[in-house]
Amino acid sequence: MGALxxxxxxxxxxxxxxxxTDDAFVVDLPVSDSKKLTVDDDKPPMGLPEKRxxxxxxxxxxxxxxxxxxxxxxxxxxxxxxxxxxxxxxxxxxxxxxxxxxxxxxxxxxxxxxxxFLSTGNPCLDFFFHVVPxxxxxxxxxxxxxxxxxxxxxxxxxxxxxxxxxxxxxxDKEGFYTAALWLHDHHPKTLAANVxxxxxxxxxxxxxxxxxxxxxxxxxxxxxxxxxxxxKSWNSAKEQWEQxxxxxxxxxxxxxxxxxxxxxxxxPPYNFERRKYLKRQLIQSRENLEIxxxxxxxxxxxxxxxxxxxxxxxxxxFKFLHEQVSDLFAQQLRSDxxxxxxxxxNKISLASKWCPSLGxxxxxxxxxxxxxxxxxxxxEEYAEEYEGVEEAHYAYRVRDRLxxxxxxxxxxxxxxxxxxxxANDWGSLPYERVASxxxxxxxxxxxxxxxxxxxAYLDRVKTGEAKIAAGALLPHEIIAAxxxxxxxxxxxxxxxxxxxxxxxxxxxxKRMVDxxxxxxxxxxxxxxxxxxxxxxxVPMEVSVALGVLVSELSEEPWxxxxxxxxxxxxxxxxxxxxxxxxxxxxxRMKWGMNTDFQKVFDVILQVAVKGKLKAEEMIKRLFVFSxxxxxxxxxxxxxxxxxxxxxxxxxxxxxxxxxxIVFWNLRDSRATPVxxxxxxxxxxxxxxxxxxxxxxxxxxIMDPEAVMEAAISGKEYQKLxxxx
Numbered sequence: 001m002g003a004l005x006x007x008x009x010x011x012x013x014x015x016x017x018x019x020x021t022d023d024a025f026v027v028d029l030p031v032s033d034s035k036k037l038t039v040d041d042d043k044p045p046m047g048l049p050e051k052r053x054x055x056x057x058x059x060x061x062x063x064x065x066x067x068x069x070x071x072x073x074x075x076x077x078x079x080x081x082x083x084x085x086x087x088x089x090x091x092x093x094x095x096x097x098x099x100x101x102x103x104x105x106x107x108x109x110x111x112x113x114x115x116x117f118l119s120t121g122n123p124c125l126d127f128f129f130h131v132v133p134x135x136x137x138x139x140x141x142x143x144x145x146x147x148x149x150x151x152x153x154x155x156x157x158x159x160x161x162x163x164x165x166x167x168x169x170x171x172d173k174e175g176f177y178t179a180a181l182w183l184h185d186h187h188p189k190t191l192a193a194n195v196x197x198x199x200x201x202x203x204x205x206x207x208x209x210x211x212x213x214x215x216x217x218x219x220x221x222x223x224x225x226x227x228x229x230x231x232k233s234w235n236s237a238k239e240q241w242e243q244x245x246x247x248x249x250x251x252x253x254x255x256x257x258x259x260x261x262x263x264x265x266x267x268p269p270y271n272f273e274r275r276k277y278l279k280r281q282l283i284q285s286r287e288n289l290e291i292x293x294x295x296x297x298x299x300x301x302x303x304x305x306x307x308x309x310x311x312x313x314x315x316x317x318f319k320f321l322h323e324q325v326s327d328l329f330a331q332q333l334r335s336d337x338x339x340x341x342x343x344x345x346n347k348i349s350l351a352s353k354w355c356p357s358l359g360x361x362x363x364x365x366x367x368x369x370x371x372x373x374x375x376x377x378x379x380e381e382y383a384e385e386y387e388g389v390e391e392a393h394y395a396y397r398v399r400d401r402l403x404x405x406x407x408x409x410x411x412x413x414x415x416x417x418x419x420x421x422x423a424n425d426w427g428s429l430p431y432e433r434v435a436s437x438x439x440x441x442x443x444x445x446x447x448x449x450x451x452x453x454x455x456a457y458l459d460r461v462k463t464g465e466a467k468i469a470a471g472a473l474l475p476h477e478i479i480a481a482x483x484x485x486x487x488x489x490x491x492x493x494x495x496x497x498x499x500x501x502x503x504x505x506x507x508x509x510k511r512m513v514d515x516x517x518x519x520x521x522x523x524x525x526x527x528x529x530x531x532x533x534x535x536x537x538v539p540m541e542v543s544v545a546l547g548v549l550v551s552e553l554s555e556e557p558w559x560x561x562x563x564x565x566x567x568x569x570x571x572x573x574x575x576x577x578x579x580x581x582x583x584x585x586x587x588r589m590k591w592g593m594n595t596d597f598q599k600v601f602d603v604i605l606q607v608a609v610k611g612k613l614k615a616e617e618m619i620k621r622l623f624v625f626s627x628x629x630x631x632x633x634x635x636x637x638x639x640x641x642x643x644x645x646x647x648x649x650x651x652x653x654x655x656x657x658x659x660x661i662v663f664w665n666l667r668d669s670r671a672t673p674v675x676x677x678x679x680x681x682x683x684x685x686x687x688x689x690x691x692x693x694x695x696x697x698x699x700x701i702m703d704p705e706a707v708m709e710a711a712i713s714g715k716e717y718q719k720l721x722x723x724x
Contacts, residue, residue: 116628120683120704122676123150127158128708129683134538135668137178137218144179148187152722156190157712159183160720163202165472167693168716170686176202180210181218188317189723192324197719199328204354207325208362214318215308215365301364308367326368329355330375336410345413352410353418358399370395373402417442426450431457436469436508440481443504447497455500461507470508471515474687475545476538478512481505482580502580509579513552516689520696522554526619527562528569528600529586530626530666539666542687543625544586546664548574549689550623553696558619564589565600571607597626601645605652618657621695627667660702662695674704682707 107117120126123146131140147155161169163176180198183191195207213220311318332351339347355372356363363369377398379386386394411419417438420429426449434442446454460466470478482505529547531540547562551574554561563571564586572589576582600622608618649658658680663673665685674681683704684691694710 117672117675118670120672120674120676122705123147124154124158125676125683125704125708126672127155128161128711129663129665129672129685129704130669131162131172131175132665132668132685133172133175133687135175139668140175140178141182144182145186152187152190153720154712156183156194156720156722157717158708160198160201160717161712163198163206164688164690164716165202167471167690168201168714169688169690169711171472171474171688171690172686173202173206176206177209177213178218181213184210184214184317184321187722187724188321190721192317192321193723194720195321195324196328197716200716200719204329204351207328208354208356208366208368211322211325211366211368212362214321215311304365305367308365322366322368322371326371326375329368329372333372333376333406333410337406340410340413348410348413350414352407353414353416355407357407358403369402370399373398376402376406421445427453429453432466432468434469436471436473439469439504439508440473440477443501447500458500458503458507468504468507468511470511473508473512474542475509475512475549475689476541476687478505478509479545479548479579479583480541481508482583502578506579512689513549516549516553516692516696519693522550522621522696524558524618524620525550525554525695526558526571526604526622527551527554528622528624528626529562529564530624531564531587531589534627534629535667538687539627542666544583546623546625546689546692548579548582548586549692553692557617562586563600563603565597567596567599569596569600569603571603597624598644598648600624601648605648605654608654609652615654615657618654619659621660621662623662623664623695625664625666627669628663628665628671628673629669676704679703684711 120129123143127143127147131143144155144159147158159176159179162172162179163169165171180191191210198206217223312322313319329351332349333355336348336351339345356366356369358369360369374395377386379394386397389397415430415433417429417434420426421442429450431446431454457466458468461468482502527547527550529543531543535543547564551560551562561571561573563569568590570590574582575585604619607613645661646655646658649655660680660682662682662684665683666687672683674683680702681704682695682702684694684707691711694707
């Protein structure tokens with residue numbers, strides 16, 4: 001991190017301690033420590049600390065730092081050592097005391113001590129910009145409450161924007177489920193009244209997942225995963241113990257065992273201590289699973305069924321939600337059967353795919369199959385068949401009838417891969433019907449059971465004779481698949497299998513770029529990819545993926561170029577022919593452990609001045625894929641990074657060419673680069689490429705609020721209603 005410079009406009013510090021860029025006044029902390037330097041960590045998230053002066057904020061944060069490895073020293077003690085040089089210069093202490101906040105929006109510091117807004121001033125925009133896939137559930141619900149208090153309908157649209165998969169939103173499934181549970185707790189009628197629209201933004205399975213979490217709790221999936229790990233531990237310990245007993249028995253018969261080979265090679269054998277350890281591990285695993293062994297599977301099924309019935313009868317909000325979901329499935333299945341009979345197969349929905357089959361996991365928990373079956377074959381409509389039949393027998397007959405006469409024929413008509421896989425009919429599987437996510441997860445099975453036909457299918461995709469799905473995959477998921485192909489077969493075959501797996505990723509990437517390209521081009525646009533230390537993990541992978549995507553969608557002279565920025569950002573052309581080589585090149589580009597956002601624009605201005613670029617040749621729009629944690633680079637504590645950019649462009653004679661900037665947030669952070677009404681700027685977030693379509697069209701005034709409104713202006717959003 002560079003020198004820490006603070007002070008009001010047009011005021012220059014008098015002492016060397018305040019102006020030096022060497023060891024005199026340097027705060028040099030590793031990223032892991034600098035992350036702790038946030039404002040009011042003990043306050044609620046989302047930029048809602050108590051109101052404090054900027055001086056107090058600086059003092060409270062800088063007291064946590066160590067200067068030159070000396071004991072912590074307060075800001076005032078440091079500043080008292082400054083001396084006055086001439087009449088224009090004043091001590092920093094006096095300057096900071098005169099600093100006043102003229103904006104109603106809260107100001108603070110980024111994790112790297114750069115001045116920033118803590119809010120846009122618009123709760124709905126804060127939700128739109130700050131909620132990303134790694135945002136904690138409590139932060140999601142807190143921001144949602146603030147947004148709902150401001151504008152309920154707009155907040156509801158933003159909730160659906162979280163889920164939007166097919167070009168309608170951010171594909172943030174977990175964030176959407178968290179928001180949906182909040183709606184059920186606080187506005188249950190609104191949630192239930194919009195289930196049909198929710199299915200359009202995602203898919204029918206989302207409705208089952210919401211019912212599941214309402215019944216089992218918000219952490220149900222997490223707890224189920226933990227329980228699965230316990231089962232795995234139990235099985236592992238049991239297998240090891242059985243192996244020890246087997247080898248001991250073989251040893252008595254004179255058969256050389258692992259223990260024997262160890263003795264021969266002078267390695268530690270399976271001894272008495274080893275057996276005691278495994279036995280203790282087995283006992284511990286049994287203790288961990290005591291709760292599972294107290295009930296049989298049938299007892300658990302009955303208990304769950306009772307719980308659903310009780311909740312249905314006693315909780316009117318749950319009953320309303322359950323009825324709305326079952327109504328939607330029943331109505332859609334009846335409509336689909338009419339389409340099937342008339343031969344309009346293209347109009348059949350995926351309701352039959354996601355409708356719970358009898359005895360499936362969702363059916364055992366929600367009992368939805370029976371409710372749907374009764375509405376597809378109601379007593380009053382089929383009076384002759386079910387007249388005088390007891391309720392239990394009627395329920396049994398319609399459940400079986402739903403399976404035989406509705407679900408099976410519709411699933412066959414849809415040519416669902418699950419139908420062919422379940423029947424072990426690999427030779428008939430239509431690969432063009434495989435969804436993008438399923439293509440990734442089932443790839444190993446295709447190799448194992450139908451390699452020849454699958455290779456032929458990929459060849460047809462290359463020549464344009466066939467298509468491959470890519471719509472539901474996120475860009476970084478496609479790139480991750482380039483390396484996600486271990487254990488496909490024997491060691492001699494691994495290289496060949498890996499090349500095919502990489503080829504699938506390449507084809508899906510090409511399909512995604514082509515689909516976006518048909519909607520428009522990015523003229524004079526450039527991607528700025530943050531690959532600094534604070535972006536480690538998934539955010540960095542997303543930054544690389546979206547950066548490469550923008551470079552491929554851009555037109556000359558900026559096509560194939562991007563900037564990675566940290567301490568010393570550089571403008572480079574992405575090298576490589578394949579997707580794998582391109583992403584590896586971006587990852588290898590020089591980067592450090594902090595982010596100096598101002599230097600990005602310094603580089604662009606240097607290129608412009610040196611090349612004497614005309615106004616029409618200048619970059620019109622910058623996509624900044626980052627976590628918004630920029631370094632301090634301003635002499636004015638209230639001058640945000642963007643305001644500094646405008647000033648620099650004006651000083652170089654490009655005041656009319658300041659590019660529009662799309663701040664694309666990729667990590668849970670409180671930093672907000674600009675307020676809601678800042679012209680020429682957009683604030684978006686998330687891992688999906690869908691929001692990029694907003695910027696493919698030219699013209700119009702761009703500011704954060706206008707871009708948010710554009711993102712939730714589709715026809716699907718107009719169907720949403722607020723009831724309570």
